[in-house]
Amino acid sequence: MTRKGLPGLTAQIKDKLIQQALERRLRQAEHGSSVAPLAHPSAGEVNIPPQHYSFRHHPGYQQIRIINDGAARLGIGSPFFKLHEGIAGAVTHIGGQEYINYSSYNYLGLSGHKVVADAAKKAIDDYGTSVSASRLVSGERPIHRELEQEIAKAYGVDDAIVFVSGHAANVTTIGHLFGPKDLILHDELIHNSVLQGIALSGAKRLPFAHNDWAALDAILLEQRHQFEQVLVVLEGIYSMDGDYPDLPRFVEIKRRHKVFLMVDEAHSFGVMGNTGLGIREHFDLEGGDVDIWMGTLSKALAGCGGYIAGETALVEHLKFLAPGFLYSVGMSPPLAAASLAALKIMLQEPERVTTLQARGQLFLELARAGGIDTGTSTGLAVIPAIIGGSIKTARLSAALFERGINVQPILYPAVPEKSARLRFFISCEHTEEQIRQTVQAVVEEANRL
Ligand code: PMP
Numbered sequence: 001m002t003r004k005g006l007p008g009l010t011a012q013i014k015d016k017l018i019q020q021a022l023e024r025r026l027r028q029a030e031h032g033s034s035v036a037p038l039a040h041p042s043a044g045e046v047n048i049p050p051q052h053y054s055f056r057h058h059p060g061y062q063q064i065r066i067i068n069d070g071a072a073r074l075g076i077g078s079p080f081f082k083l084h085e086g087i088a089g090a091v092t093h094i095g096g097q098e099y100i101n102y103s104s105y106n107y108l109g110l111s112g113h114k115v116v117a118d119a120a121k122k123a124i125d126d127y128g129t130s131v132s133a134s135r136l137v138s139g140e141r142p143i144h145r146e147l148e149q150e151i152a153k154a155y156g157v158d159d160a161i162v163f164v165s166g167h168a169a170n171v172t173t174i175g176h177l178f179g180p181k182d183l184i185l186h187d188e189l190i191h192n193s194v195l196q197g198i199a200l201s202g203a204k205r206l207p208f209a210h211n212d213w214a215a216l217d218a219i220l221l222e223q224r225h226q227f228e229q230v231l232v233v234l235e236g237i238y239s240m241d242g243d244y245p246d247l248p249r250f251v252e253i254k255r256r257h258k259v260f261l262m263v264d265e266a267h268s269f270g271v272m273g274n275t276g277l278g279i280r281e282h283f284d285l286e287g288g289d290v291d292i293w294m295g296t297l298s299k300a301l302a303g304c305g306g307y308i309a310g311e312t313a314l315v316e317h318l319k320f321l322a323p324g325f326l327y328s329v330g331m332s333p334p335l336a337a338a339s340l341a342a343l344k345i346m347l348q349e350p351e352r353v354t355t356l357q358a359r360g361q362l363f364l365e366l367a368r369a370g371g372i373d374t375g376t377s378t379g380l381a382v383i384p385a386i387i388g389g390s391i392k393t394a395r396l397s398a399a400l401f402e403r404g405i406n407v408q409p410i411l412y413p414a415v416p417e418k419s420a421r422l423r424f425f426i427s428c429e430h431t432e433e434q435i436r437q438t439v440q441a442v443v444e445e446a447n448r449l
Contacts (some may be wrong), residue, residue: 182228
């Protein structure tokens with residue numbers, strides 16, 4: 001399958017043939033047929049295929065090997081697990097070189113900010129690096145409560161609860177609150193953590209077309225009465241596309257059908273609204289218009305962890321019973337302190353949010369003018385350059401890397417093969433010059449492919 005082994009063909013046709021061969025091998029690996037069956041069992045021997053007792057033969061591992069081997073044969077360095085040697089902001093250092101960086105969701109430039117770092121260091125001095133217990137038993141520290149109160153205030157709701165991971169927040173909240181008699185409807189582009197939570201809950205799962213509130217309304221009209229609790233899950237800003245739902249429409253539908261509404265603000269808190277308070281501020285909604293506000297501390301808030309904000313009955317329930325909270329350690333003090341400090345800076349310096357929004361708009365306008373397919377992006381922090389074809393996209397990412405620009409290619413199966421893309425995360429610390437230089441390089445290299 002080397003390119004040299006296909007003489008007389010153009011580079012594009014060679015790429016296509018290699019791509020097809022890779023896809024064939026992927027399909028085989030998924031069905032386990034790339035692993036040779038065992039010879040006829042002898043007496044007393046059980047015929048168990050190796051993929052059932054050997055990690056080396058596990059279909060998931062086989063899939064990774066095929067993709068990595070294929071990329072290596074094509075001479076494309078792996079775009080994964082790149083080693084960043086310092087703070088990843090608008091610029092980063094990899095292999096001793098400086099790059100303009102679009103691969104990190106340090107939207108407000110607060111990871112690496114001195115005040116945030118000092119708050120984390122002080123929390124270590126005050127409380128240590130671990131609280132050494134679940135919050136419920138003896139892991140509770142003042143910094144947890146302060147962070148939760150500030151988050152609740154930001155949403156205009158009763159209370160909030162922080163979890164040690166954003167992913168875990170979704171899994172355990174949805175997994176705990178819903179069950180087999182319930183229905184969970186979600187935007188078709190919803191994050192993996194929501195899907196995992198739904199699987200755990202045992203509820204019936206139905207996706208609806210992206211941002212299509214009318215499709216949701218139609219499903220509810222037909223199905224609501226067959227279930228007990230019904231949950232609708234959306235994202236504030238969709239992490240692969242950079243667009244957002246018409247939230248007031250969803251709120252109206254939620255009220256009419258008597259269902260719960262949950263919004264994952266991982267990429268919208270700190271990004272949308274005049275002061276960064278998210279999609280609620282953008283649409284001027286009340287905190288109580290959404291039942292479950294979810295977000296992560298790992299993006300604009302420069303820490304690590306997730307939160308749920310809402311009414312007391314929801315938060316107290318989760319604090320006492322959600323397994324991912326109850327049976328997990330309390331958030332590490334420096335992380336809680338870092339996100340609390342970041343939230344305060346965000347509110348004190350709304351120009352960070354304004355600049356982030358302006359830089360995103362500039363990127364979007366220049367990219368569109370240069371003929372780049374930015375899909376449905378609104379220019380709010382996440383801007384894809386949809387290239388189509390994983391190999392082509394990986395090559396473009398590698399070519400930009402050569403020019404001092406670090407941007408992650410998002411490849412199949414993270415997105416459909418035909419919409420493989422470069423995903424640009426914008427930071428308020430990107431300069432206009434960096435954005436102009438980047439878009440020009442993307443246009444030039446995309447045309448060269
Ligand atoms: N929700 C969404 C929409 C996300 O994009 C992510 C991760 N990027 C998560 C939840 C999980 O958050 P975390 O990485 O902080 O665990």
